[in-house]
Amino acid sequence: xxxxxxxxxxxxxxxxxxxxxxxxxxxxxxxxxxxxxxxxxxxxxxxxxxxxxxxxxxxxxxxxxxxxxxxxxxxxxxxxxxxxxxxxxxxxxxxxxx
Amino acid sequence: xxxxxxxxxxxxxxxxxxxxxxxxxxxxxxxxxxxxxxxxxxxxxxxxxxxxxxxxxxxxxxxxxxxxxxxxxxxxxxxxxxxxxxxxxxxxxxxxxxxxxxxxxxxxxxxxxxxxxxxxxxxxxxxxxxxxxxxxxxxxxxxxxxxxxxxxxxxxxxxxxxxxxxxxxxxxxxxxxxxxxxxxxxxxxxxxxxxxxxxxxxxxxxxxxxxxxxxxxxxxxxxxxxxxxxxxxxxxxxxxxxxxxxxxxxxxxxxxxxxxxxxxxxxxxxxxxxxxxxxxxxxxxxxxxxxxxxxxxxxxxxxxxxxxxxxxxxxxxxxxxxxxxxxxxxxxxxxxxxxxxxxxxxxxxxxxxxxxxxxxxxxxxxxxxxxxxxxxxxxxxxxxxxxxxxxxxxxxxxxxxxxxxxxxxxxxxxxxxxxxxxxxxxxxxxxxxxxxxxxxxxxxxxxxxxxxxxxxxxxxxxxxxxxxxxxxxxxxxxxx
Numbered sequence: 419x420x421x422x423x424x425x426x427x428x429x430x431x432x433x434x435x436x437x438x439x440x441x442x443x444x445x446x447x448x449x450x451x452x453x454x455x456x457x458x459x460x461x462x463x464x465x466x467x468x469x470x471x472x473x474x475x476x477x478x479x480x481x482x483x484x485x486x487x488x489x490x491x492x493x494x495x496x497x498x499x500x501x502x503x504x505x506x507x508x509x510x511x512x513x514x515x516x
Numbered sequence: 517x518x519x520x521x522x523x524x525x526x527x528x529x530x531x532x533x534x535x536x537x538x539x540x541x542x543x544x545x546x547x548x549x550x551x552x553x554x555x556x557x558x559x560x561x562x563x564x565x566x567x568x569x570x571x572x573x574x575x576x577x578x579x580x581x582x583x584x585x586x587x588x589x590x591x592x593x594x595x596x597x598x599x600x601x602x603x604x605x606x607x608x609x610x611x612x613x614x615x616x617x618x619x620x621x622x623x624x625x626x627x628x629x630x631x632x633x634x635x636x637x638x639x640x641x642x643x644x645x646x647x648x649x650x651x652x653x654x655x656x657x658x659x660x661x662x663x664x665x666x667x668x669x670x671x672x673x674x675x676x677x678x679x680x681x682x683x684x685x686x687x688x689x690x691x692x693x694x695x696x697x698x699x700x701x702x703x704x705x706x707x708x709x710x711x712x713x714x715x716x717x718x719x720x721x722x723x724x725x726x727x728x729x730x731x732x733x734x735x736x737x738x739x740x741x742x743x744x745x746x747x748x749x750x751x752x753x754x755x756x757x758x759x760x761x762x763x764x765x766x767x768x769x770x771x772x773x774x775x776x777x778x779x780x781x782x783x784x785x786x787x788x789x790x791x792x793x794x795x796x797x798x799x800x801x802x803x804x805x806x807x808x809x810x811x812x813x814x815x816x817x818x819x820x821x822x823x824x825x826x827x828x829x830x831x832x833x834x835x836x837x838x839x840x841x842x843x844x845x846x847x848x849x850x851x852x853x854x855x856x857x858x859x860x861x862x863x864x865x866x867x868x869x870x871x872x873x874x875x876x877x878x879x880x881x882x883x884x885x886x887x888x889x890x891x892x893x894x895x896x897x898x899x900x901x902x903x904x905x906x907x908x909x910x911x912x913x914x915x916x917x918x919x920x921x922x923x924x925x926x927x928x929x930x931x932x933x934x935x936x937x938x939x940x941x942x943x944x945x946x947x948x949x950x951x952x953x954x955x956x957x958x959x960x961x962x963x964x965x966x967x968x969x970x971x972x973x974x975x976x977x978x979x980x981x982x983x984x985x986x987x988x989x990x991x992x993x994x995x996x
Contacts, residue, residue, distance in 0.1 A: 434574075437568065448560060448581075454552060454556070455592075457549055458553070461549065462542065463539040463543065489591050490595050493553075497588045499584040500580075500581045502577075503581035504578070506575065509575075510574075510576070511574075
């Protein structure tokens, strides 16, 4: 489907080309972000550690660490999804001639 | 299985394992990374606005990417403060633990002091009552041994050290070690009880109060009592170089310094750092006790030096190190770092505390130096094993606040019995020093960075060994 031009600014073709350029910037940024999140995951303490302290405090700490790991992991997964979706979008724009 | 490092002191109330401090450091790192991520994802999101996607009828993937980024941003926005909260909780728990431990130590010392005072008051009466029984039992045992055939008697006496070694596990029990520490600190209270000083007066003058009476007073009393028998009597000392000086390298790391503590005949090693256009700098390494007999012989690193040093007087080994330092060219204005193991650590601490030298750092391993008032502006790292009785003999860390690294060497395992004090061996302390090198805890890292900067810019390092002997009772000693 042919898109409509943005009135007074550019043609539909140039708008989609500019979007493609922005999506390439987005893809590059997301790839950097994925690397940083991987670094954050690797930096997280091992929830299995803490051999020297036991009891409720240690259980709570381990639970909180696991929750933190889950949050970082889910952020990581969603960034990977965003990378895939951006690639698909770029491919779609390419097929349209953008 | 050996235990983790417990790190405390150094001007902070925080006490925790090295692992916990490492976790806190990691969580701080995670928080910083996630904060950066949050900023980055916001910037990425602004590159492509939703309205623009709709305006150009963008492919479905572009909209899906927007939703995925919103979800990721939401997760990151929750994770960053969670990491910071956990880090804060760990640091707070370390401070709470440190404060609790300090209060518990203070209470334990107070209770031990009261009990010792009470015991001092009633013990003479108990002894008078029990003396006939004790004489009877002791006399019977002595007669029994005397009636044994000579060869069996000799064998029995020869077996005593082995028996003590085989049953020495209790000496490596951390609970016994703490009991010894409290007992040592309560010796002055016991003396006050014997003299029937009112408990309030004894405590006011002792460690729990003004600190006028304490471990030094008790050790001084031991020296005074032993002197008429010839035991623990100080003598003059002499010192000589042991072999030729040898080229070396600047010391780097805790384990490197621990490895330089002399173990053989020589008791002192002095490394001279030559620097272009600068006065020489020195690192002094002092070894541990060589002779455990109470009668002073040729060896200056003996029990006489140990007890004299703990009494706060100038021990033979203290004077020998001072003489070696002077011989090496160390003046009161020469920058110097002191490292010592066991008695050597006690002597190193006393040298640093004396104000006679420009001490830039102090590093002790298994030293009974808890009562040495080293000025707070001298960086001091003290390593001690909680199953080593020797540092406990030096009492509590009441008058100094070093960065104190503790480790139970035989945690979860049985201490070997081939030596009397297995947790006090220098090899064990060298292993612990290697663990300290791997710790990322900021106090131990900051201290070693300062120590290691000491030798920066050196054009040459020359190591010299020294051997100190007691003059009055000594021969010539080994040749240099």
